[in-house]
Amino acid sequence: MERIREISGQSLMYRDTHLTVDFQKQVATLDSSPMTLTKKEYELLALLVGYAGDIVPREEQLMRVWGYSTEIRTRTLDVHIRHLRKKLGAYASHYIETIFGIGHRFQPYDTSRRAQVGVDVQTFALTA
Amino acid sequence: MERIREISGQSLMYRDTHLTVDFQKQVATLDSSPMTLTKKEYELLALLVGYAGDIVPREEQLMRVWGYSTEIRTRTLDVHIRHLRKKLGAYASHYIETIFGIGHRFQPYDTSRRAQVGVDVQTFALTA
DNA sequence: GCGATGGTGTAAAGAGGTTGTAAAATCGCG
DNA sequence: CGCGATTTTACAACCTCTTTACACCATCGC
Numbered sequence A, B: 001m002e003r004i005r006e007i008s009g010q011s012l013m014y015r016d017t018h019l020t021v022d023f024q025k026q027v028a029t030l031d032s033s034p035m036t037l038t039k040k041e042y043e044l045l046a047l048l049v050g051y052a053g054d055i056v057p058r059e060e061q062l063m064r065v066w067g068y069s070t071e072i073r074t075r076t077l078d079v080h081i082r083h084l085r086k087k088l089g090a091y092a093s094h095y096i097e098t099i100f101g102i103g104h105r106f107q108p109y110d111t112s113r114r115a116q117v118g119v120d121v122q123t124f125a126l127t128a
Numbered sequence C: 001g002c003g004a005t006g007g008t009g010t011a012a013a014g015a016g017g018t019t020g021t022a023a024a025a026t027c028g029c030g
Numbered sequence D: 001c002g003c004g005a006t007t008t009t010a011c012a013a014c015c016t017c018t019t020t021a022c023a024c025c026a027t028c029g030c
Helices: A002-007 A039-050 A058-066 A076-095 B003-007 B039-050 B058-066 B076-095
Strands: A013-015 A019-022 A027-030 A055-057 A096-099 A103-106 B013-015 B019-022 B027-030 B055-057 B096-099 B103-106
Touching: A019 A039, A019 A076, A027 A039, A027 A076, A039 A058, A039 A076, A039 A103, A055 A058, A058 A076, A058 A103, A076 A096, B019 B039, B019 B076, B027 B039, B027 B076, B039 B058, B039 B076, B039 B103, B055 B058, B058 B076, B058 B103, B076 B096
Parallel strands: none
Antiparallel strands: A013 A019, A019 A027, A055 A103, A096 A103, B013 B019, B019 B027, B055 B103, B096 B103
């Protein structure tokens, strides 16, 4: 059935050297072994990965994952970020960057070993 | 999208390192010796195996094995899962995985080599 | 620089809901 | 009836998510 997905061309998928995120099955793998993510963790990761290379403001994270529109009085978001970082292990510091006062940025691993900053976002393809 | 399997008709057989399921005869073997499964147990196992690698939501398990459309107020499903796990012995924890808040997933024993593992179910076109 | 202010990191605990388990109750059929 | 299969019950165990409390760090104004 993997074949079907790919053939049907709808396989939305992020992939870099260490991490993959399957937006259909809603699962992710780190160095080929499946990550066990809770729903919220997955949603948060997927959101950041979806904006790979770009900053996602806290506001938007809260809005898209929690449905809040405003108000952040607790550390909920940060706790989830922390859990994600834990599960990303040694790569955490590379993948999830905190932009003080703004939000977070998922930074892809450059698979083609170029300059690292600004690795650009087109890491997705439609796997034509 | 699994509908395809049924449409395509007879996939007939699942097989991995330890487990086989014969969808025709409706029997299963574990390490070459026959499992004694009740009807419900077989149906549940067959359903999960049919979706090998994918999550089967509780809703669907209930619908397909019990015919409910909704409503889950008792632990019936879990009791049957438990019975299956018992009969799967030491492999239970590998084979049947619980996805919290969603359902279960049958995880095939990866025969390591990529070759036609899943015996699988011919997957052709039609896409989802 | 230095302190004030506010944002972020972290651990721990609690609430609420889901799943696991054993045992008892019920069902179904020869 | 008798017995295995199935379902229900009651509760334990577990999981996720949120909150809390506080330490730590970044930025700004002086």
